[in-house]
Amino acid sequence: MERSIQTVNPATGEVIETYPLMSDDTVNARVAAAHRAFERWKTTPLAERAKIVRRIGALLRERADELAELMTREMGKPIAQCGGETGLCAGICDYSADHAAEVLGDEQRDFDGGRGLISYQPIGVILGIQPWNFPVYQVVRYAIASIIAGNAVLLKHAPNVWGTALALERLFVDAGLPEGVFSVLLIDTEQTERLIENDHVRGVTLTGSPAAGRAVGAKAGACLKKSVLELGSNDAYMILEDADLDTAVAACVQGRIYNAGQTCIAAKRFIVVDAIYDEFRRRLVEQLAAIEYGDPRDPNTALGPLARADLRDNLHDQVRRSIDAGATCTLGGEMPDGPGNFYPVTVLENVEPGTPAYEEELFGPVAVLIRVADEAAAIRVANDSRYGLGGGVFAGDVERATRIARDLFDTGMINVNGYQMAQPELPFGGVKDSGYGREHGGFGMREFVNIKSVMITP
Template sequence: METSTNKHTFKTINPTSGKTLSSYNYMTDKTIESVVEKAQKAYLNWRSVSFDERGSIIKAIGRELQNQKSELAALMTDEMGKLLTQSHQEIDLCTGICDYAATEAAKVLKNEERKLSNGNRGLITYSPIGIIYGIQPWNYPAYQVIRFAITNLMAGNSILLKHASNVTGSAQLLASIFETAGLPDGLFNVLIIDHDQSDTLIEHKLVRGVTLTGSAIAGKKVGVKAGNALKKTVLELGSNDAYLVLEDADLELAIEKCVKGRIYNNGETCIAAKRFIVAAPIYDAFKEGFVKAMSNLKLGDPKKEDTELGPMARQDLRDKLHDQVIKSVEKGARILCGGQLPDGNGYYYPATVLDNVKPGQPAYEEELFGPVASLIKAKDDEDAMRIANDSRFGLGGGIFSKNTVHAIALAEKYFDTGMVFINTFGLAEPTMPFGGVKDSGYGREHGGFGMKEFVNIKSILVGE
């Protein structure tokens, strides 16, 4: 948990032990202004650099991430508690994003010619716009940064980053990696600032776009502030993803993937599987296998190879999750396993399964950002889809069925989310768009779509 020693400093805490890792000072307003000016100057040079030259540097960043993988992975695990093996996987994904963006940007952002209605020639160009300010969360300390920064660097913009304070060390190491890889000075800047300074930065005349990954509450606040300043935003917010297990599902596969989908990254993932909506004929069988698998997960030190579930990132987050479980039980939910705060050091929470989950309970209505699963019985496919869409969120979801054609049809026509996984669980794929609808935000990243979020789509009309 982050703790303040005074209003100008804060500490980062190792969630495995509860001990202090480092102390940091917030920047002064004068320093922030200097960084912004440096970022603007760097952008004015970078926008004229060719895609080939940009791409060679971005690929070098991907390689340098691999060169410093051990150090970065260990630091991420120390700062937020994810399994060390998953920290390594995260860095591999980051390298994949670098390679994809470096290769595809020239195709995605190439000029387009169109014939005008009067017979003249039209040209569409995609021009960088300047400084993009990213406000990022702690749950994927490297990926969240790479996801928006690399895309926008390839588009020709410069970057300001406000990372979550409890992963400040990871942010600074990423900045060092970018520098070592040869990214020109001023293009990627880590700001150690508080919320008030962040709000002021959104309004800065040189900041041209704002992207946030965080909660729906944070998204509304940032969206309002950016909107008042007429700044373009991309908001990747929370969710309560539903995974449908239909009557014809491969039960063994469904249980395996649903467990992974709930506890990956210690359950602290916006696109994690959270609500499990199971057809009535197989509900009891799924419940038995799912609860057994969740009960058998090994909770412990995230750096040990046999650990399957590490600590939550902060004490306040664990307290909130436990409160959501207690309130759900008070309103009729039943605990099938877990649900008890363990003794000892660290911010651990056991894999927990709730059933009899109904509207009005936090387990049904809210995002449970940790290893707590909600089981819901559905009468049939139509009822399962109704329950899945009965949410203010719409980031991702899943369907398990041996009839893939039917599952794809459900996903395409009825699932009110930005992403759907069929007979699997997934997190992010560089070649596919990432984003949601409703209270899960708006805008897209990955798949080339993110490269067009913060560019000027410019029309040039040429007369005879």
């Protein structure tokens, strides 16, 4: 009996499309085709690979409206935020094309008795297991780095955004990428686990939950295959006594509600020193209270629905359990009536260690306010998390804030006096339960290559 997956519009509950799952035979055939494509693609000169990647970026810009419509329909992203996602992806393509020769070029090093050549060689087929929250960016982030390095790429995308996945497959081919170098697999979790065992799959990258990361990392390790894991976070933003509150509040509001808060590097915990807590709280709650959810197709909508009903249910359960454990719900916190997976902007205070709002990632528009005595306490609370992806520091003394960010914040990425998301020029990735490995900034190009030493004796 043929199995299938339905995609559902999260704003209306209406079924969009039904996709049959691929059979194991089809999957195996696609993997074999990807390996054959890799054998040809790896011999393609780097300059030619860069040209194709640049054309992918150009097509992303040309098809931005088409992709925006898909993202809004499939996962509820406000239409006004979709252009930023495709623009970032095009920028990643441009950066990769501009810098691939520098990052992947051969290096010469002398050693006692000879000279060495260091070469960065592609290794084969790379499997990407990606989530739905940034349906285009999550794909481009890992795929472009591997493709320009000479690898072939498989995509196992989240089922609720399979329409976007297939649109990207068409776009890559239309840009001139040879058939098989980038392939979409419409498969379930069990098929994905078996796929990691395939001899042609040489590496695995996942963006998802810590539980998914443990499973995929363990499976890849058992097969002696490299993995890169990006596993979300509970990012802390510290607001110190000399911070510019206008700047801090505006950035924290944006960082909390962008993409309905469904962002691994969203601003989630706001750790505020006692001296300015009341004023920061007043301004933050005032601005958040003015944000209402609405139709994501409306360009004026800032807050759309959560991507799936189960995600909204889980978020609400975290909020209620936190309140039951003593947290104060200052704003929101009630499940809305009516169609769609909407959830109101919510603010929780008086959050204590051991509660969901303190310990867990709240993947939705829920802000957690934590009052602390001073800078030392703020740093301690910020680092009191099993996660370590992003975060931020707001202070009038930029050198002080930069010192804290560089030396004391136990995360892979930190903002100073602002809220910035991923940048093509800078490495992206975390520590602790947020995973390992890096993407962007050229670092992703070297994750799945054979760093080969050639020792030449005169």
